Amino acid sequence: MAQDEHMQKQQYQALGADLEHRGIDVAAVSEALKAQRIETPSWGYGNSGTRFGVFPQPGAARDVHERLADAAQVHKATGVCPSVALHIPWDLVDDFAALSQEAAGLGVEIGAINPNVFQSETYKFGSFGNRDAKVRQQALDHMQQCAEIMGLTGSKIMSLWFADGTNYAGQADIRQRKQWFEECLQATHGMLPEDGRMLVEYKFFEPAFYHTDIGDWGMALHFARAAGPRAEVLVDLGHHAPGTNIEHIVAFLMDEGKLGGFHFNNRKYADDDLTTGSVNPYEVFLIYCEILNAETAGKGADIAYMIDQSHIVKPKIEAMIQSVLNIQRAYARALLVDRKALAQAQAEGDTVGAEEALKAAYETDVRPLLAQVRLELGAAADPLAAFRASGYLDRVAEERVGALEGAASWG
Numbered sequence: 001m002a003q004d005e006h007m008q009k010q011q012y013q014a015l016g017a018d019l020e021h022r023g024i025d026v027a028a029v030s031e032a033l034k035a036q037r038i039e040t041p042s043w044g045y046g047n048s049g050t051r052f053g054v055f056p057q058p059g060a061a062r063d064v065h066e067r068l069a070d071a072a073q074v075h076k077a078t079g080v081c082p083s084v085a086l087h088i089p090w091d092l093v094d095d096f097a098a099l100s101q102e103a104a105g106l107g108v109e110i111g112a113i114n115p116n117v118f119q120s121e122t123y124k125f126g127s128f129g130n131r132d133a134k135v136r137q138q139a140l141d142h143m144q145q146c147a148e149i150m151g152l153t154g155s156k157i158m159s160l161w162f163a164d165g166t167n168y169a170g171q172a173d174i175r176q177r178k179q180w181f182e183e184c185l186q187a188t189h190g191m192l193p194e195d196g197r198m199l200v201e202y203k204f205f206e207p208a209f210y211h212t213d214i215g216d217w218g219m220a221l222h223f224a225r226a227a228g229p230r231a232e233v234l235v236d237l238g239h240h241a242p243g244t245n246i247e248h249i250v251a252f253l254m255d256e257g258k259l260g261g262f263h264f265n266n267r268k269y270a271d272d273d274l275t276t277g278s279v280n281p282y283e284v285f286l287i288y289c290e291i292l293n294a295e296t297a298g299k300g301a302d303i304a305y306m307i308d309q310s311h312i313v314k315p316k317i318e319a320m321i322q323s324v325l326n327i328q329r330a331y332a333r334a335l336l337v338d339r340k341a342l343a344q345a346q347a348e349g350d351t352v353g354a355e356e357a358l359k360a361a362y363e364t365d366v367r368p369l370l371a372q373v374r375l376e377l378g379a380a381a382d383p384l385a386a387f388r389a390s391g392y393l394d395r396v397a398e399e400r401v402g403a404l405e406g407a408a409s410w411g
Ligand code: LRH
Pocket: 043, 114, 161, 201, 203, 236, 263, 271, 308
């Protein structure tokens, strides 16, 4: 047995003994970690940029086929990323049934379908919030197209984000726009395949700088309820005002039975779309703590865990693998919380005791446990090392001529 493997086994046994000593059911935790699923975004593999320019990377995926191939590498290395979210029209093809076959051939499947009513000139003054009924209808036609793509690919989720809003006070009648959104989201709900659902994503600003029509979790909750039973709220970690307590929002939406999914990423200032857990890993842990709190109280939900990031200074596939590792660690640590000790401390008003119950879990080095879980899933104990050793990036950097030409690969 190689030195590393021997070391990994020893560390896993030592951690296992410590966890059992703490009264934790290691087998149950391992089963939960094996069942974890994290969807990666096709748009995270193509060239991207900032508002100041596109910074192409050698070997970056140039089309949906290469984006699926790169996503398959993340699944191969981690074992927990079997689906890929698509964005339409960035990932538009003539034959979506064939694309699904292609994905299956790579060991992945098509996940959430993301309509795009924020990029073309038509939507300069909004989509569902546009004062021109023809434009609102055009946006609805695009939703119909995306609902059909869900049917062709077996996707169960339409993930909706709207850039709609205004830049100046008085520019538009906000109440009127709210009513148009209610009408159009209800119509979109009616287009869903029978086993499909829709997620309503909110964002407090950008590209609109005065008001955004779906500006926070409360508005998204209202619009989801108004749309129909198969509409829920999507929480993007980069879409809140600084200082917002996101795990509080998660607890609230879980208790309302309307938390449908996440766009994991991290930020220091605004919608930075940085690697999940790279700025505030404790926040991701606390989010999972609130999810487990609800689940253990019978308020669980079918949550779509998705990543929404774009990487400029980091190699894209490696940054995606890093994000998955950080999300796995957050979930693993949350599963180690001594819930009895926490509940008792809360009941006794023992704030220090309660916080220490969380910290004891958070400060556990769960890496040996996750390495073992990955091995049992047929993935790599150390996904980053395995991906680097695969030489995949050097190979595609050779093959993908033109990847370095400036244009953003989703245009
Ligand atoms: C908007 C957003 C949305 C996606 C886009 C790529 O900021 O988070 O989820 O459509 O990023």
